[in-house]
Amino acid sequence: MARAIARDFDDELRFHTEMRVDANIRAGMSRPDAEAEASRHMGSTLRVKEDMREARVMCWIQSVAGDFHYGARLLTRRPLVTALAVLTLSLGIGANATIFSLLNAALFQPLPLPDPDRLVAIVDVFTVDGRNEAGPTIPELIDVRKMSPNLEGLSFFDTRDFELSGGDEPVRAFGARVDALFLSALGVRPAYGRFFQQGENLPGQDRVAVITDGLWRRNFGSDPAVVGRNLVLNGVPTTVLGILPTDFSFDYASFEPIEIFVPFPMNDTYTQRSAPFANVRRVTAIARLKQGYEMQMAATELQAISQVLKKDHPELYRNAEGNDIGFSMDIMPLKQAITGRTRPTLMLLFAAVGLVLLIACMNTAQFLLSQWIEREPEVAIRGALGAGRLRLFRQFFAETLILAVLAGIAGLVQVIWLIRALRTFFADAVPVVLIGRIEVDGWVLAFTAVIALGTTIACAFFPAFHLARLQPALKEAARGLASGRSRSRHTLIGIEVAISALLLVIASLLIQSIRELQNVPAGYLADGVLTLRMRIQGSGPTVLPQYLERVAAIPGVDSVAVADPSLLGPANVPFSIESRGNDAATLSQQFAHYRIVSPDYFNTLRIPLVEGRTFTNQDSGGGPPVVIVNQEMARRFWPGRNPIGDRIRAGVGPRAATMTIVGIVGNVLPILREAAEPQIYVSYLQQNEPNQFLLVRSSTSNFVDIAAIKKAIRSVRPEQAMFSIQPLTAVVGRATSDPRMIAGLLGAFASLALFMSVTGVYTVVSYLTSRRTKEIAIRVAVGAKTRDVLRLVGTQTLIATFAGLGFGLVGSIASAAALQRTLAGVMRVEPLTLVLVSGLYLAVVISAICVPALKALRVDPSTVLRID
Amino acid sequence: MRDNRKDQLQGTLDLLVLRILSTGGSMHGYAILERAEHVSREVIRIEPGSLYPALHRMEEAEWIKSEWDISDNNRRARFYAITAKGRQRLGEEKEHWTTLAAAVARILKNA
Numbered sequence: 001m002a003r004a005i006a007r008d009f010d011d012e013l014r015f016h017t018e019m020r021v022d023a024n025i026r027a028g029m030s031r032p033d034a035e036a037e038a039s040r041h042m043g044s045t046l047r048v049k050e051d052m053r054e055a056r057v058m059c060w061i062q063s064v065a066g067d068f069h070y071g072a073r074l075l076t077r078r079p080l081v082t083a084l085a086v087l088t089l090s091l092g093i094g095a096n097a098t099i100f101s102l103l104n105a106a107l108f109q110p111l112p113l114p115d116p117d118r119l120v121a122i123v124d125v126f127t128v129d130g131r132n133e134a135g136p137t138i139p140e141l142i143d144v145r146k147m148s149p150n151l152e153g154l155s156f157f158d159t160r161d162f163e164l165s166g167g168d169e170p171v172r173a174f175g176a177r178v179d180a181l182f183l184s185a186l187g188v189r190p191a192y193g194r195f196f197q198q199g200e201n202l203p204g205q206d207r208v209a210v211i212t213d214g215l216w217r218r219n220f221g222s223d224p225a226v227v228g229r230n231l232v233l234n235g236v237p238t239t240v241l242g243i244l245p246t247d248f249s250f251d252y253a254s255f256e257p258i259e260i261f262v263p264f265p266m267n268d269t270y271t272q273r274s275a276p277f278a279n280v281r282r283v284t285a286i287a288r289l290k291q292g293y294e295m296q297m298a299a300t301e302l303q304a305i306s307q308v309l310k311k312d313h314p315e316l317y318r319n320a321e322g323n324d325i326g327f328s329m330d331i332m333p334l335k336q337a338i339t340g341r342t343r344p345t346l347m348l349l350f351a352a353v354g355l356v357l358l359i360a361c362m363n364t365a366q367f368l369l370s371q372w373i374e375r376e377p378e379v380a381i382r383g384a385l386g387a388g389r390l391r392l393f394r395q396f397f398a399e400t401l402i403l404a405v406l407a408g409i410a411g412l413v414q415v416i417w418l419i420r421a422l423r424t425f426f427a428d429a430v431p432v433v434l435i436g437r438i439e440v441d442g443w444v445l446a447f448t449a450v451i452a453l454g455t456t457i458a459c460a461f462f463p464a465f466h467l468a469r470l471q472p473a474l475k476e477a478a479r480g481l482a483s484g485r486s487r488s489r490h491t492l493i494g495i496e497v498a499i500s501a502l503l504l505v506i507a508s509l510l511i512q513s514i515r516e517l518q519n520v521p522a523g524y525l526a527d528g529v530l531t532l533r534m535r536i537q538g539s540g541p542t543v544l545p546q547y548l549e550r551v552a553a554i555p556g557v558d559s560v561a562v563a564d565p566s567l568l569g570p571a572n573v574p575f576s577i578e579s580r581g582n583d584a585a586t587l588s589q590q591f592a593h594y595r596i597v598s599p600d601y602f603n604t605l606r607i608p609l610v611e612g613r614t615f616t617n618q619d620s621g622g623g624p625p626v627v628i629v630n631q632e633m634a635r636r637f638w639p640g641r642n643p644i645g646d647r648i649r650a651g652v653g654p655r656a657a658t659m660t661i662v663g664i665v666g667n668v669l670p671i672l673r674e675a676a677e678p679q680i681y682v683s684y685l686q687q688n689e690p691n692q693f694l695l696v697r698s699s700t701s702n703f704v705d706i707a708a709i710k711k712a713i714r715s716v717r718p719e720q721a722m723f724s725i726q727p728l729t730a731v732v733g734r735a736t737s738d739p740r741m742i743a744g745l746l747g748a749f750a751s752l753a754l755f756m757s758v759t760g761v762y763t764v765v766s767y768l769t770s771r772r773t774k775e776i777a778i779r780v781a782v783g784a785k786t787r788d789v790l791r792l793v794g795t796q797t798l799i800a801t802f803a804g805l806g807f808g809l810v811g812s813i814a815s816a817a818a819l820q821r822t823l824a825g826v827m828r829v830e831p832l833t834l835v836l837v838s839g840l841y842l843a844v845v846i847s848a849i850c851v852p853a854l855k856a857l858r859v860d861p862s863t864v865l866r867i868d
Numbered sequence: 869m870r871d872n873r874k875d876q877l878q879g880t881l882d883l884l885v886l887r888i889l890s891t892g893g894s895m896h897g898y899a900i901l902e903r904a905e906h907v908s909r910e911v912i913r914i915e916p917g918s919l920y921p922a923l924h925r926m927e928e929a930e931w932i933k934s935e936w937d938i939s940d941n942n943r944r945a946r947f948y949a950i951t952a953k954g955r956q957r958l959g960e961e962k963e964h965w966t967t968l969a970a971a972v973a974r975i976l977k978n979a
């Protein structure tokens with residue numbers, strides 16, 4: 001449309017010109033003369049067009065269209081510079097929209113369940129140790145159900161691996177044990193069959209299961225007749241009661257989709273407070289609020305109930321020293337309970353990426369200002385010719401808007417690409433399901449549009465106001481000597497330096513801490529070890545030694561061991577020293593990482609035995625309970641003494657046992673910890689653990705053949721399911737992938753910020769300096785020395801840079817302190833980092849000052865002065 | 869937006885254009901300009917830079933209307949014609965001008 005109008009004007013004027021030329025020729029002029037006369041007669045085409053557009057002021061839309069047309073023409077006049085500006089802005093927008101799409105998937109999208117706002121989680125809060133999202137115990141939930149008639153569908157679940165046999169080979173299925181009300185509380189209905197009924201949680205009636213559509217299609221060929229038939233779950237025949245609808249997916253607690261639901265066994269072990277496992281916090285509790293029964297009312301009611309519980313069972317709500325631990329119960333939206341823990345991380349990334357956008361914005365503002373200042377003469381002349389100030393503003397905004405639309409589109413393309421890249425690189429870190437849920441939906445589009453427009457306005461305001469001041473100064477502007485504006489440009493430089501220095505320090509801090517974590521000798525050797533997971537039905541102590549024996553016999557196996565699922569992660573349990581006098585360490589409860597392992601665990605992971613012995617298969621249920629401790633434990637609690645032969649009591653609930661120390665092994669750093677912590681190892685034959693990691697070290701450079709391992713184990717027990725087969729390095733890598741992802745993304749953002757701020761600052765500073773070429777030449781002509789000139793052109797910029805660095809570095813130290821509270825493994829800011837970052841910016845700024853200044857110094861003053 | 873002096877000059881240009889167009893038929897800008905020069909015996913010269921903005925402004929005000937057509941020498945040109953509203957305006961402008969001219973004449977003569 002804009003083009004059509006402009007062509008209209010042009011055509012009309014061309015017609016006039018041609019008529020004039022014809023007339024002149026008729027009057028006897030030569031064609032060149034006639035054309036020259038006609039063009040004189042027409043006067044300034046620019047002015048005519050300006051006024052003609054002005055004439056259409058009533059027709060606002062047409063006029064705006066003209067602005068866009070004009071803006072587009074101006075932008076295409078310097079395509080390379082424009083492309084750079086669009087690229088910078090789009091990188092900022094793209095990065096922001098990508099992180100927003102993560103936030104959107106994790107925090108903003110409602111749960112895909114009916115009426116999700118009324119679904120809540122019930123949690124235990126302990127004010128003393130700051131835990132506020134602990135799962136309630138089952139006896140607590142039974143009491144809440146009794147005392148609060150208003151909480152509808154109060155229900156709970158926990159997740160675990162199941163072994164599903166009956167196919168070609170047993171497979172692992174991820175499942176949940178749920179209260180009978182769970183599925184109906186979520187608000188789903190069965191596609192086939194039915195869900196659980198009250199009573200099916202009781203012993204004897206609980207051999208039933210509900211399966212998801214996915215499992216049904218994959219394992220049962222979508223046959224509705226499977227309802228009522230049996231499948232073999234953990235070796236037990238189980239009746240399929242129902243099949244869930246296609247669109248149902250519940251994957252939140254673990255970020256892995258649950259495929260099979262079974263009743264939670266409501267036997268005395270779980271329901272009686274006196275039972276050994278009953279007070280373990282194992283489940284996630286949910287409820288659906290009745291209409292009219294609001295969050296606040298439920299919270300008040302739960303608060304009251306928890307006080308009753310505390311009065312009835314005081315012993316459960318005290319710590320080992322007998323002090324109150326500030327127990328109460330609370331309620332929160334289910335969504336918040338599910339995704340709440342990702343919030344601080346995502347917010348951190350969002351903040352970082354916001355800063356990147358700010359830098360992009362400032363660069364764009366500087367770019368626009370430079371571009372418009374280059375057009376000062378034109379702008380001033382047009383202003384003098386009567387183009388209204390509003391007109392000029394509108395034109396600048398039109399030009400910026402074109403920029404923003406281009407950058408927005410480019411940003412969107414980047415989002416799509418970045419999400420794909422995130423999926424590839426961080427598939428382990430961002431929970432797989434969450435990342436699968438990330439999509440460029442309406443919200444992401446809207447967000448992109450809003451920030452693209454927001455940046456337009458932000459970028460254009462600053463230069464527009466500068467131009468507003470410029471119009472009266474026609475003469476000065478036309479000569480390009482204006483320098484009053486440079487103060488705020490220096491402020492921008494300062495802010496830009498501050499922000500990118502901050503990002504750079506924080507990112508380098510995180511990257512450095514990750515690297516250090518990875519470089520610290522971990523105390524074991526993960527390379528060459530293959531792991532697989534399995535669930536041992538019934539008598540582990542009977543089958544496990546056989547498994548180990550058969551696998552060890554496979555050619556190429558160096559050693560093989562089993563370990564409980566905590567493997568290398570932190571697993572604190574309380575212990576106390578039994579066999580010593582009444583010193584402080586004995587009386588107070590201490591914590592150590594607790595692992596259940598087989599004898600060859602230390603050999604397989606190459607953990608050195610320092611003193612005493614490792615386990616043997618004689619350390620079994622029949623033998624005296626024994627324990628192995630690490631050096632750190634010996635150093636802390638037996639300084640200068642030998643702990644071997646002493647007894648400790650360790651373990652939770654029924655696992656608590658008094659054991660004799662028989663050996664000391666080397667320290668193993670728990671994953672993501674920087675310092676050695678006390679560790680205790682107990683024998684796999686003395687503590688039963690159904691879930692096991694099998695660790696197989698190869699004696700060659702290749703991993704041991706998986707098929708051979710499976711065959712060896714199935715020769716003992718054909719129905720044994722084995723899953724999650726992967727190198728130990730991958731298991732460890734996965735555990736550290738969250739902080740690695742954060743550090744990686746922050747590193748990427750900081751690099752982006754660095755790139756933007758360095759190019760931005762360099763361009764602006766050298767531009768500002770080169771604009772003073774003439775002034776420098778004059779000063780040199782009247783006797784200024786190189787030193788004087790450099791001081792003249794550099795002082796303001798250096799002050800701005802130093803101020804920016806100061807703010808940025810102080811800010812980074814403050815943010816590092818704040819980060820320490822949210823992220824594992826962040827360390828204090830190294831002075832070296834600060835020096836490097838400062839040096840980098842100073843080098844950039846100084847060269848941006850010196851290169852054009854020295855060039856100006858070499859120029860012969862008379863040449864420059866003659867240009868006018 | 870414009871000061872009084874400019875308004876009056878513009879008013880004069882409007883008056884001339886409307887008067888020329890009121891003779892009937894439609895004319896393109898070049899013809900209007902020629903006609904003004906011719907009738908005023910070359911005393912009044914209108915700059916294209918003033919004429920076209922005025923034409924567009926007057927079209928916006930709906931005193932005149934325009935359409936693209938083929939000129940005598942087979943070129944595409946924009947032809948302007950006066951509207952009823954324009955005729956009414958012409959009457960007002962004429963009266964205004966006459967009053968003003970008479971006033972100026974009186975001052976020149978008697979002051």
